[in-house]
Amino acid sequence: MGEIRLMKGNEALAEAMIRAGCDAYFGYPITPQSEVLEYLSIDATKRTGMVVLQAESEVAAINMIYGAAGCGRRVMTTSSSPGISLMQEGLSYIASAGLPCVVANVNRGGPGLGTIQPSQGDYFQSVKGGGHGDYHLFVLAPSSVQEMVDFVREGFDIAEKYRTPVMILSDGAVGQMMEKVELFDQMPRKTEFPDWATTGRKRGQDRTYITSLFIKPEKMEMINLNLQAKYQAMIENEVRYQSFHLDDCEYIFTGYGLGARICQKAMEMGREKGYKIGLIRPITLFPFPTTIFNEMASKVKGILDVELNAGQMVEDVRLSVEGKTKVDFYGRMGGMIPSPDEILNAFEEKFINGGAK
Template sequence: MEKELRLMKGNEAVAEAAIRAGADGYFGYPITPQSEVLEYLMEAKPHERTGMVVLQAESEVAAINMVYGGAACGKRVMTSSSSPGISLKQEGISYIAGAELPCLVVNVVRGGPGLGTIQPSQSDYFQATKGGGHGDYHLIVLAPSSVQEMADFVDLAFELAFKYRNPVMMLSDGAIGQMMEKVWLSPQKERSKTVPEWATTGKPPTRERVIITSLDLDPMAQERFNQKLIAKYNEIREKEVRYEEFQCEDAEYLFVAYGTSARVCQKSIQLARAQGIKAGLLRPVTLFPFPVNRLNELADKVKMMISVEMSAGQMVEDVMLASNGKVPVYHYGRMGGMVPEPEEVTDFLKSKI
């Protein structure tokens, strides 16, 4: 089977990619700007194509707990939402992390706080990368910057989720979710028939019962579990960092940006270079794990770093930690659903030189 070229919205690409990745279940609740995921899945009849279960839940809270139930059966399950809905899911995400269950949560971010706007934003960075819900945990966070990546990261997310028994978040935004681009779709994968040994499937006489829980009343045992999680996160930090560099070879000024902001920065670099300013871009593809080591290396080469985000300045804190005081680090951002123009980013850079 060959790949298929289609023109799709990012949200539709996620949905089609999920079917093709052999996902077993999707549980969602409508919210702008990501409702196309559920709409597409309902229209595409995945139950006929692959047997995939798709259900519109009564709330985001119910949807994420359906994901918990399905993931605990060893199935490839996912949900998607946008910022206010992701906040509602945080309890369930914490339980999923605490029970070490694999799943995919897609956040098509919109402006906040509160009900905010329905336009693209990157103001959920802290929530996505620092935990989000209660307790010490991390998600693996993938940040697509194109419709193609929204499709490709579905398969990658399930691979990582099952490899580490950890929830994975795809942190997109309203621009990439809504815009149409050409996308190469992977051929249909078979739904997995493998049953992980940790999954609840009914207890045969040949094994002990499986208990999926995040509860431990013994504080010493809970601490041992926390240490196990830390070890897992450290392994993820070591092995799963992904990033992309754009004109970094000779760069004196480095933009750090992901998602839509990274696309804006590519144009800003062109504008800067036309004026003789050697700018480059590091685009983190994984926000957790964050490309700390690479940024630290680049801090020895560049004169300045600018974290460009559609937020009040969130990722900038990680850029500062990674560069560890070697170079000045600035934040440039737009908020509330506003997307920065390439010119204003270049102008900001010039103002700091």
């Protein structure tokens, strides 16, 4: 049993970063995730020797990540929506160059400067690319403070296994709320680094270099094919989701992160009223849990997707069910959070009362 503490999501994420043996954090303040840099600034360097540096911008921060990741180090940055937008160029380079790192987005309401309240408006940006070119981030969606802790360590493992950038896509609520967490023990920082890392030329060898530039199209196509093979391996090996009541359900609620948590309550309320509702919560948004949706589609009367946006993940749900069942959507935007009552009402309206229309 690890140490138990009552912690705020952002601070728990920062504590997990220190304990996961992170070598460097580069970040820039933005609400609602500034606690991460603040927490690390207290004594992270004293505790493990890790680098903690406030960059001049998110643009600089992600490129510091590129440099340090290129040295084979465990590195992480965090930001919120507008700042994550500024990092997109760097993430495209990092994905192309095959550098491992973890980036957390504490999603706030947009578009534009938007609001500092929670939102899930960055699903498309996180899951479908965000920057230029054919690449994916490996996207983990925590729905609790505990998962803010667990996904840091697991994110580093995935990042290093696939040499890929990993995104922890949370939101302003998960970042700001306090919950009981169990912390894993302090892990040692790495002392050995992979061969591809630019740690200084080795004697008797030519230099190592890191690049995403391959002028010849034949070579660049190979780089792309290798990336796609990596994504295919993630799809085959790394899909994660949580489910409830799939054995007896007639309807399925789905959502991720905060949305899924609210759905869980709505599901319980619905079951008390006699509706046989189940829940699928995708934990990996890329790779998406396509198969479970497809399997369940022929067994249920409909799926209600709930998100704190205008309907983004619902596109992946629809692609997964291949038209085999009705998929409808309920969402709030701009920092508004739907209540369980609202979701249950939306369900009744779309599937029970007006469902035949």
